[in-house]
Amino acid sequence: MNTQALMDNLMSNQGLDQANLPGDLPIYELRRWSVDELQRRMRKWLRMGSEACDKAYDHGEWSTRDDHTMVRLPQGARAEIYHASGAFRLTSGMAPMENLFKEAPSRDELIKRSEKFVDSLGVREQLGRNETLTFEKLWQIKAAGEDRQGKRSDVVLCRAVGAFRHHIQGIPIYGPASVAVQVAGNGALDSVTALMRGPALDTVERAKVIAPERAARNIAQQLSQQFGQARGEPKFESRDGLRFGYLSLTKRKAQRLLAPVYMTTIDVTHEQERQGLVMVVAATEKSYLPLNPPGSESLVGNSSKTASRKCC
Amino acid sequence: MARFGIEGIRYFNHARDAGVSTAGDLTYTFNRCNGLDSKLRGAGHTRAWYWANTDCWETDIRDSDQGGDDRSWVDDVDLFYIETHGNHESDGQARMLYDTPQTGWRTYSGKWQLGENWNCEWVMAFSCKTVDRNNVGGLWNIFSRLHIYCGAYDNMYDGYTTDECGEDIGQNLISGHTVSESWHDGVSDWAVDNHPITVCVGDAATWNNGNIRWDLSYLNRDHLWGHGNTEPDLSPNQQACILYRWSEG
Numbered sequence: 070m071n072t073q074a075l076m077d078n079l080m081s082n083q084g085l086d087q088a089n090l091p092g093d094l095p096i097y098e099l100r101r102w103s104v105d106e107l108q109r110r111m112r113k114w115l116r117m118g119s120e121a122c123d124k125a126y127d128h129g130e131w132s133t134r135d136d137h138t139m140v141r142l143p144q145g146a147r148a149e150i151y152h153a154s155g156a157f158r159l160t161s162g163m164a165p166m167e168n169l170f171k172e173a174p175s176r177d178e179l180i181k182r183s184e185k186f187v188d189s190l191g192v193r194e195q196l197g198r199n200e201t202l203t204f205e206k207l208w209q210i211k212a213a214g215e216d217r218q219g220k221r222s223d224v225v226l227c228r229a230v231g232a233f234r235h236h237i238q239g240i241p242i243y244g245p246a247s248v249a250v251q252v253a254g255n256g257a258l259d260s261v262t263a264l265m266r267g268p269a270l271d272t273v274e275r276a277k278v279i280a281p282e283r284a285a286r287n288i289a290q291q292l293s294q295q296f297g298q299a300r301g302e303p304k305f306e307s308r309d310g311l312r313f314g315y316l317s318l319t320k321r322k323a324q325r326l327l328a329p330v331y332m333t334t335i336d337v338t339h340e341q342e343r344q345g346l347v348m349v350v351a352a353t354e355k356s357y358l359p360l361n362p363p364g365s366e367s368l369v370g371n372s373s374k375t376a377s378r379k380c381c
Numbered sequence: 382m383a384r385f386g387i388e389g390i391r392y393f394n395h396a397r398d399a400g401v402s403t404a405g406d407l408t409y410t411f412n413r414c415n416g417l418d419s420k421l422r423g424a425g426h427t428r429a430w431y432w433a434n435t436d437c438w439e440t441d442i443r444d445s446d447q448g449g450d451d452r453s454w455v456d457d458v459d460l461f462y463i464e465t466h467g468n469h470e471s472d473g474q475a476r477m478l479y480d481t482p483q484t485g486w487r488t489y490s491g492k493w494q495l496g497e498n499w500n501c502e503w504v505m506a507f508s509c510k511t512v513d514r515n516n517v518g519g520l521w522n523i524f525s526r527l528h529i530y531c532g533a534y535d536n537m538y539d540g541y542t543t544d545e546c547g548e549d550i551g552q553n554l555i556s557g558h559t560v561s562e563s564w565h566d567g568v569s570d571w572a573v574d575n576h577p578i579t580v581c582v583g584d585a586a587t588w589n590n591g592n593i594r595w596d597l598s599y600l601n602r603d604h605l606w607g608h609g610n611t612e613p614d615l616s617p618n619q620q621a622c623i624l625y626r627w628s629e630g
Contacts, residue, residue, distance in 0.1 A: 094536020164596070165600065167601065207570075208629065214623060216621060217622075222593050230571055300403060318541070336536055340402070341480055341487075342475070344405060344539075345536035347541065350616050364544070365409075365411045365412045365415055368389075
């Protein structure tokens with residue numbers, strides 16, 4: 070494996086402003102919310118959602134599960150909030166191929182529509198001091214078809230999804246999109262998801278940020294360990310290069326601290342297979358987050374399939 | 382309620398040792414498989430089987446008429462979820478890797494024929510590039526009353542930020558989302574580009590001479606058994622079009 074080529078690829082990301090990387094950064098302690106507090110927060114989300122969608126989301130069927138609270142709302146709408154993270158989600162109940170875009174608006178127009186919902190849902194009002202939320206990426210869900218003769222239909226735009234990123238002191242908090250607003254063709258809000266941990270409370274300590282070259286080398290070494298014995302020559306590429314920021318874990322995981330990381334996605338091209346990896350390494354000497362834990366094993370273990378086969 | 386089957390392959394050491402592939406092991410395969418299994422069983426659905434690593438065989442999905450045993454496995458459940466490495470052939474066939482040659486190391490969708498007189502409605506493959514978006518018709522043969530194939534048209538990513546995808550898909554399915562939406566939303570966090578695509582067939586009324594009636598399609602109407610409407614099967618002679626829906630960033 071050509072480690073240097075991969076490191077060069079990782080370091081070539083124009084988005085990583087190496088000259089302005091901070092020398093050190095605060096490690097923040099995150100506020101933890103009780104289930105009661107989260108449910109109050111959910112009521113506020115629903116109140117804002119009612120106004121943004123012009124729907125009656127003020128009453129519904131509430132149920133609390135082990136890791137989240139769910140509310141079934143009129144017309145198939147549904148909301149949930151996750152107890153470990155405060156992640157919130159509201160879906161309208163609209164069928165996915167209803168209210169398609171008759172003509173695809175420009176990207177700028179789609180971004181503007183998603184921004185409008187972020188404002189009307191009062192998302193930015195939930196931010197703490199020195200926190201911001203900025204547009205990150207426009208996603209589009211499209212559809213098409215073809216007949217038996219191979220005649221293709223026009224491509225139709227089904228939904229536009231504006232993804233937004235939460236920042237603290239100007240540093241992005243990576244992980245799933247902090248806020249994602251899904252807009253239908255009739256201008257209605259189809260869904261909104263929000264994963265914004267915090268607000269950050271105290272600074273636990275300040276930690277020196279390691280150089281990106283070191284992080285790139287760390288990632289290259291991890292890949293070398295994983296693929297170094299391969300008989301062929303898989304090719305490695307990072308489409309987006311190395312990114313630097315804080316990391317929010319996924320919504321079912323509790324997280325006490327906010328600490329900086331370098332992260333990237335790696336595409337591996339084997340002779341016949343393709344493989345995609347998300348790589349995250351600590352951007353500090355000490356690791357504050359449970360990065361790269363070993364995955365679970367199968368619930369069922371190795372059993373005797375041969376014994377249970379019905380034939381052959 | 383639905384019967385489902387799961388196959389997850391995390392380790393590929395046998396395939397590598399045999400010189401079949403250089404593909405690396407995965408890490409969060411069973412986080413996703415276990416998560417889906419737990420959500421579906423928690424809602425009262427029946428796990429028919431759950432095979433791991435070398436207990437997953439290519440004959441499980443290969444049609445019984447083609448020397449396989451799908452009648453006993455994939456085509457004997459309503460929903461089949463598989464996680465492994467994948468890609469596609471130049472003619473649009475999906476291709477996936479196994480870690481044991483029972484009897485081949487790879488499956489090719491040209492030898493699948495799902496639905497038939499048997500059972501399968503939905504296949505979900507957390508696997509890279511099993512759909513060629515420029516040749517989706519290359520999958521048509523698999524729809525022998527199968528409703529929807531859920532896959533990816535480019536890479537899908539294994540990492541600590543995608544380990545909850547199985548729970549998310551399952552939660553969506555049991556909460557009344559359509560099968561298509563359950564897949565798109567379940568594998569998407571709108572940050573990592575997992576390239577989801579859902580593929581189905583439709584009848585002449587749905588094709589409507591190219592002015593597609595999307596409202597009639599499986600993509601719009603099909604839910605997991607017990608969680609909303611599930612459309613009737615479409616036999617091959619009723620199928621007039623192949624329809625697909627994808628997310629791109």
